[in-house]
Amino acid sequence: MSALAASGALPRASLLQFHVTEDKAVNLKTARSKIEESLSGGGGGEKPKLLVLPEVWNSPYATSAFTEYAEELPSVEKGEDMMGSESAKMLSEAAKEFEVFIVGGSVPEREGEDIYNTCMVFNPAGVLVAKHRKVHLFDIDVPGGISFKESDTLTAGGDLLTTFETGDRLFGTVGVGICYDIRFPEMALLLTKERDVSMICLPGAFNMTTGPAHWELLQRARAVDCQAYVLTASPARATDEMLEKVKKEGKFPPYTAWGHSTAVNPWGEVIGTCNEGEAIVEVEIDMRKSKEMKTNIPTALQKRSDLYKVDVEA
């Protein structure tokens, strides 16, 4: 039995769901205060060791806003050089101060002429350890439902598999995707096949059409496909009053997020979730459950690669 099991102390992770406004300074302040709140340890128990923030938390979720709010972000290779990015600086400082892994939701990133939807991950020393640029852009048109075209302003990332290491006493190898990426089982399957992830974190911002139908379903599906935990964090849904204000005074079209930040275990069970308002969802993670599933139902070994392949280009 591992020391972890003997002490009974399983590591915890928290999903931070909060409102996003048109005011970047306010968004930075909100995110920082939610990080602090999630680690204030009211119950006297173990503090979470990993936090997940929502997709696009420093800017309105509007294609017309991304260029204006975009920041040049550091690269993993450049370590602590934050390139003057306020968002990277805040996340790095908070990770270091509170000694916690932060999967920093996503923010619009500028590199040359291109704008990406990018997730940065900081380790408890405040070092950038992973960066994922959304690979599958959210371009859909559901008549009578939702039309959105991220590719109007965003460029898709070219690196499919993003992971970081937390060690076997925490969450093992963790994969990262962003929102629409969750619809592509091949990506999740490759995270398992190539990197043997125990957990996949996906900041997201589903909507009122696909949210009720697919948000939880996709998370449970990916958890069972990959035999891993799936953690998502969404912005809180704007209240009617907030939406009215944006419609009257706002610069960008309003976006109504589904909310419902959720954690699913490798068995496919929802172990933590919330409604549409601001929330902090804290869950226990037992990465041995992922290993157990992979041993007990060894689908990875039973694939008929003679008949079909899920493959990644080097």
Ligand SMILES: O=C(O)CCC(=O)C(=O)O
């Ligand atoms: O897949 C969906 O239905 C929603 C995706 C989305 O909102 C996003 O990628 O930002």
